[in-house]
Amino acid sequence: MAADLRTRGAGMPSxxxxxxxxxxxxxxxxxxxxxxxxxxxAQIPVYAAGAGLLALRWVRTRRDRPDSVMALAVVAFGVxxxxxxxxVIVPLLVPSTVTVPVPSVLDGSFLLAYLLLALFLxxxxxxxxxxxxxxxxxxxxxxGAAIPLFWTFMVEPLLESLPLSAAxxxxxxxPVAVFALLAMTVRLALMSGRRSVPHLLLTGWIAFELCAxxxxxxxxxxxxxxxxxxxxxxxxxSATCVGALALHPSSxxxxxxQTSRPVSGRRRLFLLAWCMATPIIAIVYAQLIAQxxxxxxxxxxxxxxxxxxxxxxxxxxxxxxxSQLLVQxxxxxLSDDLAHQTLHDPLTGLGNxxxxxxxxxHALAQRTVGADRAAALLLLDLDxxxxxxxxxxxxxxDRVLIEVSRRLEQVTRQGEAIFRLGGDEFVFVLSQxxxxxxxxxxxRICVILDEPFDLGPRQIRPMASMGISIALHGQDRSTLLAxxxxxxxxxxxxxxxxxxxxxxxxxxxxxxxxxxxxDLREATSRRELVMLYQPIVSLNRNEVVGVEALLRxxxxxxxxxxxxxxxxxxxxxxxxxxxxxxxxxxxxxxLLRWDRVQPDRQxxxxxxxxxxxxxxxxxxxxxxxILHGTGLDPGRVTLEITxxxxxxxxxxxxARLHDLKRLGVKLAxxxxxxxxxxxxxxxxxxxxxxxxxKSFVNGIATEPAEWAVTTAIIRLADSLGKTTxxxxxxxxxxxxxLRSLHVELGQGYLxxxxxxxxxxxxxxxxxxxxxxxxxxx
Numbered sequence: 144m145a146a147d148l149r150t151r152g153a154g155m156p157s158x159x160x161x162x163x164x165x166x167x168x169x170x171x172x173x174x175x176x177x178x179x180x181x182x183x184x185a186q187i188p189v190y191a192a193g194a195g196l197l198a199l200r201w202v203r204t205r206r207d208r209p210d211s212v213m214a215l216a217v218v219a220f221g222v223x224x225x226x227x228x229x230x231v232i233v234p235l236l237v238p239s240t241v242t243v244p245v246p247s248v249l250d251g252s253f254l255l256a257y258l259l260l261a262l263f264l265x266x267x268x269x270x271x272x273x274x275x276x277x278x279x280x281x282x283x284x285x286x287g288a289a290i291p292l293f294w295t296f297m298v299e300p301l302l303e304s305l306p307l308s309a310a311x312x313x314x315x316x317x318p319v320a321v322f323a324l325l326a327m328t329v330r331l332a333l334m335s336g337r338r339s340v341p342h343l344l345l346t347g348w349i350a351f352e353l354c355a356x357x358x359x360x361x362x363x364x365x366x367x368x369x370x371x372x373x374x375x376x377x378x379x380x381s382a383t384c385v386g387a388l389a390l391h392p393s394s395x396x397x398x399x400x401q402t403s404r405p406v407s408g409r410r411r412l413f414l415l416a417w418c419m420a421t422p423i424i425a426i427v428y429a430q431l432i433a434q435x436x437x438x439x440x441x442x443x444x445x446x447x448x449x450x451x452x453x454x455x456x457x458x459x460x461x462x463x464x465x466s467q468l469l470v471q472x473x474x475x476x477l478s479d480d481l482a483h484q485t486l487h488d489p490l491t492g493l494g495n496x497x498x499x500x501x502x503x504x505h506a507l508a509q510r511t512v513g514a515d516r517a518a519a520l521l522l523l524d525l526d527x528x529x530x531x532x533x534x535x536x537x538x539x540x541d542r543v544l545i546e547v548s549r550r551l552e553q554v555t556r557q558g559e560a561i562f563r564l565g566g567d568e569f570v571f572v573l574s575q576x577x578x579x580x581x582x583x584x585x586x587r588i589c590v591i592l593d594e595p596f597d598l599g600p601r602q603i604r605p606m607a608s609m610g611i612s613i614a615l616h617g618q619d620r621s622t623l624l625a626x627x628x629x630x631x632x633x634x635x636x637x638x639x640x641x642x643x644x645x646x647x648x649x650x651x652x653x654x655x656x657x658x659x660x661x662d663l664r665e666a667t668s669r670r671e672l673v674m675l676y677q678p679i680v681s682l683n684r685n686e687v688v689g690v691e692a693l694l695r696x697x698x699x700x701x702x703x704x705x706x707x708x709x710x711x712x713x714x715x716x717x718x719x720x721x722x723x724x725x726x727x728x729x730x731x732x733x734l735l736r737w738d739r740v741q742p743d744r745q746x747x748x749x750x751x752x753x754x755x756x757x758x759x760x761x762x763x764x765x766x767x768x769i770l771h772g773t774g775l776d777p778g779r780v781t782l783e784i785t786x787x788x789x790x791x792x793x794x795x796x797x798a799r800l801h802d803l804k805r806l807g808v809k810l811a812x813x814x815x816x817x818x819x820x821x822x823x824x825x826x827x828x829x830x831x832x833x834x835x836x837k838s839f840v841n842g843i844a845t846e847p848a849e850w851a852v853t854t855a856i857i858r859l860a861d862s863l864g865k866t867t868x869x870x871x872x873x874x875x876x877x878x879x880x881l882r883s884l885h886v887e888l889g890q891g892y893l894x895x896x897x898x899x900x901x902x903x904x905x906x907x908x909x910x911x912x913x914x915x916x917x918x919x920x
Contacts, residue, residue: 159344159390165189166383170376182371183231186379190231193382194224196389204395212266219259220385226252227378234370246313254313257320264327264349290322300365314363321356328353344388351381488563490541491548499562499570503620506574518614519576521584521642522627523551524635525567526606527758529717531598534760539598546596547605554587570624578644581611585642608635609642632656635715656712662698663709664718667725671697674729675897678906679749679868679890682882686909689747691783691890692730693897694722714755723756724765731773731780733900740904749781749811757784758795763802770806777807781832785813797827804829811868815856825863833860835886837871844876857884 172185201217204210229249298318305311328349355377362368388394486498494502506518525547532540544567551561551569560572573581588609595602610631612623626645634643636656666672676690696704713719727750734748756762770777782803800810811832835856842849853869860867869881872891881889895906 159387159392162192162387162390163383165192166379166386169383170379173371173376173379174373177371179235179371183235186231187228189379189382189386190224190227193385193389194221196386197221200389200394212263215259215263215266219256219263222252222259223256224382226256227382231370246309250313250316254316254320257324261320261323261327264324264331268327268331317363318360321353321360324356325353339393341388341391341394344384344391344394347384348381348388351377351384355381491545491563493548493552493569494560494562496562496564499564499572500620502560502562502572503623506572507614507618507620507623509574515577516575518623519573519578519581520612520623520627521571521573521581521588522610522612522624522631523569523571523588523607524609524631526608526635528567530758530760531603535598542598543603543605547592550591550594550605551588554584554591556584559584570627576613578611578613581613582642585609585611608632610634610645611642612645629657636712659704659709660712660716663696663712664716666696666698667721669699671699672722672725673697674726674733675899676733676748676903677890677897678895678903679747679888680894682869682878682886682889687746687894687906688888689749689781690903691749692726692733692751694726694751695897710753714753717755719753719755720759720762723753723762724769726750727766727769728773731769731775734779735773735775736900737904744908745779746903747779747781749783751783751785751813754785754796757799763799763806766803766808767806770808778809781809781811783811783813783832783834784830786815801829814870825859830865832866832868834868834870837891840869840871840877840881840891841873843880844874850880853881854884857886861885 166189169185169189173182176182176185197220198217201213204213226249229252233249298315302311302315305314355374358374358377359368362372486494486501488495503518503520509518525543528540528543531543544563548561548563548569551571555561555571558574558576562570562572564570571584573584588607592605592607595604608631610627610629610633612626612630614623630643630645633656634641637643673695675693675695677693678687679689679691680686681688694706694710696706696709698704710719713722730748730750734746737744737746752762766782770780784800804810809831810829811834812828812830813834814836815833833856835853839849839853839856843853857867866888867886868888868890869877869886870890872878872881872889872893874893877891878889878893898906
C-alpha cells in the first residue's frame with residue numbers, strides 16, 4: 144500500500160524539494176518589492192498551491208485508504224489559506240478611507256481556520272502514544288509559562304485600549320485561538336518522538352506559522368501592523384512547507400497510526416526550564432520598557448539563574464539515573480542469559496535436562512481431561528551417530544545435531560515440547576495426549592528426518608529409534624523416562640524403524656536384555672568368547688580344504704549363548720566392532736598355529752563380517768593391520784558378507800568391498816539367494832564365492848522348486864567365474880545332487896559339526912561323510 148501511494152504521489156520523488164525553490168522565489172520577491180500588489184502576487188500563489196496540492200494528494204489517496212485526519216487537514220488548510228488570500232486581497236481592494244467592520248466574515252473565517260487547525264493537530268497527536276499523567280503535567284507547565292506572555296503583550300493592551308464590545312471580543316479571540324494552536328502543537332511535540340521528512344515539514348509549518356501569528360498579534364495590539372513588513376515572509380515559508388508536505392512521496396507516514404517513542408527526558412527538562420524562565424524574562428523585559436521601579440530586577444535575574452542551575456543539576460541527576468538504569472538493564476540481561484543457558488542446550492538451543500524435568504513434572508501434575516488422555520514421552524535416539532563422528536569428525540556431528548533439532552522443532556505442535564537430553568538423545572513431552580497423538584507425532588518425525596541434507600561430500604538421512612511411554616496414575620518422571628528408554632531399546636534391538644510403545648509385560652525381558660548388553664561389553668576382556676570351526680570340504684575330492692570360523696559366547700551363569708541372540712545385540716550397541724577385530728585376529732592366528740602342526744596342509748579360513756563392521760570406515764585399515772601383524776597370506780582368508788549389508792547404502796558398501804579386495808583377501812556372499820538386494824549389484828561386486836543358503840539345500844533332493852533355484856544360482860556363479868559353497872549338507876541325497884550339479888565346496892553336519900581348534904588339528908585330510916566327529920559346542 145505505502146509503495147503504491149508513493150508511486151502515485153508526485154510525478155517526481157524530488158518534486159517537493161524543487162517546490163522550495165518556488166517558495167524561495169516568492170519570499171525573495173516579497174522582501175525586495177515595495178509594491179503591495181507585487182507582494183500580493185508573490186504571496187497568493189503559494190497559498191493557493193499549498194491548499195490545492197494538499198487537496199490533490201487527498202483525492203489520490205482516499206481511493207485506497209480513506210483517512211478522516213487527512214480529510215480534516217484538507218478542510219482546515221483550505222479554510223485557512225482561503226482566509227489568508229482574502230486577507231491579502233481585501234485591504235488592496237478596499238479604499239483607505241473605508242473602515243472594515245469588526246467583526247467581519249474575514250474574522251470568522253480566520254477564527255474557524257484556527258479552530259480546525261487546532262483540531263487537526265489534536266487528532267494527529269492522538270495517533271502517536273497515549274497521554275500519560277507526566278505528559279499532561281508537562282503540557283500544563285508549558286502553557287502556564289505562555290499565558291503571561293500572551294496576557295502581557297497581546298491581551299492586556301487590547302483590554303486597556305478598547306471598550307467592551309463585539310470588536311474587543313473578536314480581537315481577544317485571536318490570541319486565544321493562537322494560544323489553542325500553540326497548546327496542540329506542544330501536545331504533539333511532547334507525545335511524538337518520530338523523526339522523518341514529513342514530520343520536519345509539519346514542524347516547519349507550525350514554527351513559522353506560530354512565530355508570524357505571534358508577531359502579528361503583538362503588532363495589532365500595539366497598533367504597529369502594516370501589510371508588507373519583512374516578518375510577514377514567515378507566512379510564505381509556512382505555506383511552502385505545507386505544499387512540500389503534500390508533494391513528498393511518503394507524506395502518508397504522518398497520518399499512519401503507530402506507537403512511537405516519546406520525547407526523551409533531557410529534552411523535556413530543557414523545554415520545561417525554558418518555560419519556567421519565560422515569565423521571569425517577560426517581567427524583566429516589561430520593567431526595562433516601562434523604566435519603572437528596578438528593584439524587582441535583582442530577584443528576577445537571581446531567579447532566572449537559579450532556574451538555569453537547577454536545570455543543569457537535574458540534568459546531571461538524569462544522566463546518573465540513566466547510567467544506573469543501563470547498568471541494571473545489563474545485569475538483568477546477563478541474569479536472563481544465565482537463566483536461559485542454565486535451562487537450554489548451548490549447541491541446539493533446545494531445552495536441556497533441567498527444563499525437561501520441570502516441564503515433565505508440570506505435565507504429570509496436570510489433571511487429566513479424559514480417561515484416554517495423559518502425559519506422555521517420546522524418546523528419540525539417532526542411529527549410527529557415532530559413525531558420523533568417526534567418519535566426518537565432531538564438527539560434522541554437531542551440524543547433524545543442529546539440523547535434526549531444527550527439524551524436530553518444526554514438527555512440534557501445541558501441547559508438545561522438545562528437549563535434548565544429551566549426545567544424540569532427544570525427548571518430546573506431551574501433556575493431555577492420547578496414544579494416537581504420540582503415534583502421529585512419531586510419523587511426522589519419520590517423514591521430516593527422511594529428507595536428506597548435505598554433509599560435506601555426501602548426503603545423509605538421519606535415522607532414529609523411538610520409544611513411547613504413557614503415564615499411568617501416580618507415575619513419576621524418572622519411571623516414565625525409563626519406560627520410554629526401554630521401549631526405544633526394544634525397537635533398536637529388533638532393528639525396527641517404527642516407534643515402540645512400552646508394554647509392562649516386556650519389562651522383565653527388557654531388563655534381561657540390558658543386563659546381557661552390559662555383560663557382552665565385558666565378554667572379550669573376560670575371555671568368555673570362544674572360537675569353533677566347521678570344516679569346508681571339496682565335494683569332488685572329498686577333502687577338507689578349509690574351515691569357517693564361528694563365534695560362541697560361554698556366559699558364566701547362562702551357559703552357551705547362541706550367536707542368533709547376542710550378535711544382533713552387539714550390532715545394536717556397537718560392541719561388534721571390538722568383537723569382530725578379536726575374531727579376525729584369533730582366526731588368523733589359529734591358522735598359523737595349524738600350519739606349525741601340519742605345515743603341508745595349508746587350510747583356508749572363512750570369517751563372517753557383520754554389516755556394522757563393513758559400514759565402519761576404519762574397518763579396512765584395521766583388517767590390514769591384523770593381516771600385516773600375523774604375516775598370514777591374505778589369499779587364505781575369505782571374508783563373508785551377508786546380503787543384508789547392501790540394503791541401505793549399497794554404493795558405500797561396494798566401495799568398501801573393493802578396498803578389502805585390494806588387501807588380497809577373498810570375498811564371499813553368505814546366504815546367497817535369500818534376498819534380492821545383491822542380485823542387481825552382483826556384476827559390480829568383487830566377490831569370489833557364493834554360498835548357497837541351507838534353505839535351498841534342504842529341499843534339493845525332494846522339492847523341484849529348490850532344485851531349480853539352486854541350479855540357477857550355480858549356473859549364475861559359473862557364468863560369472865565365482866566359486867560356490869553349499870551350506871547345511873546333512874544327507875547323502877543332498878550331497879549326491881550337489882555333486883551332480885558340480886558344486887565345488889560344501890559344509891554341514893554330514894561332514895562335521897562346529898568343532899574346537901584342537902579337534903581341527905586332528906581331522907584327517909580326507910573327509911568321511913556321516914562319520915562322527917569330536918565336537919565342542
